[in-house]
Amino acid sequence: MLEHKTLEQRSRNMAAVKASDTLSEVYKRKLLFSEGFRYRLKQKGLPGKHDIVLAKYKTVVFIHGCFWHRHLCHLGTTRKSNTDFWKKKFTSNVDRDNRVIQSLLELGWRKVIIWECAIKGKLKLPKNILKLRLFSSICENPEKIIEIYGIKIT
Numbered sequence: 001m002l003e004h005k006t007l008e009q010r011s012r013n014m015a016a017v018k019a020s021d022t023l024s025e026v027y028k029r030k031l032l033f034s035e036g037f038r039y040r041l042k043q044k045g046l047p048g049k050h051d052i053v054l055a056k057y058k059t060v061v062f063i064h065g066c067f068w069h070r071h072l073c074h075l076g077t078t079r080k081s082n083t084d085f086w087k088k089k090f091t092s093n094v095d096r097d098n099r100v101i102q103s104l105l106e107l108g109w110r111k112v113i114i115w116e117c118a119i120k121g122k123l124k125l126p127k128n129i130l131k132l133r134l135f136s137s138i139c140e141n142p143e144k145i146i147e148i149y150g151i152k153i154t
């Protein structure tokens with residue numbers, strides 16, 4: 001019974017990781033590279049696991065799954081079963097996120113977070129708007145931490 005549960009959880013984790021890899025892959029290629037941004041996936045000496053490094057702009061772009069990184073949106077809802085497991089997992093995710101943000105800021109880097117809900121689901125942004133937000137976040141906005149998330153556009 002226990003083993004069954006663990007297996008189930010593991011495959012759920014793997015599916016979530018895979019989904020977020022696919023999301024970032026699409027956005028790395030289609031949104032950034034096609035528009036002439038040159039990015040790297042890794043840079044020595046930078047803390048955290050980042051999706052995109054734009055050295056020229058000293059900016060790191062993260063694509064965050066709303067469920068795993070606890071976004072307060074319709075995709076970030078808490079599981080009803082196995083609450084302790086999820087609580088623990090979430091606390092450690094959020095703690096790690098905060099540590100990474102802090103170290104990046106100390107090194108003089110900026111951070112742009114694209115939340116999953118900006119890319120998929122009922123609040124996702126139209127592609128042209130997402131592109132505009134991303135580019136102005138990278139090139140024009142002087143804020144140190146910028147978040148792009150899904151909203152209802154009418």
Ligand SMILES: [Zn+2]
Nearest residue numbers: 066071073117
């Ligand atoms: Zn979200």
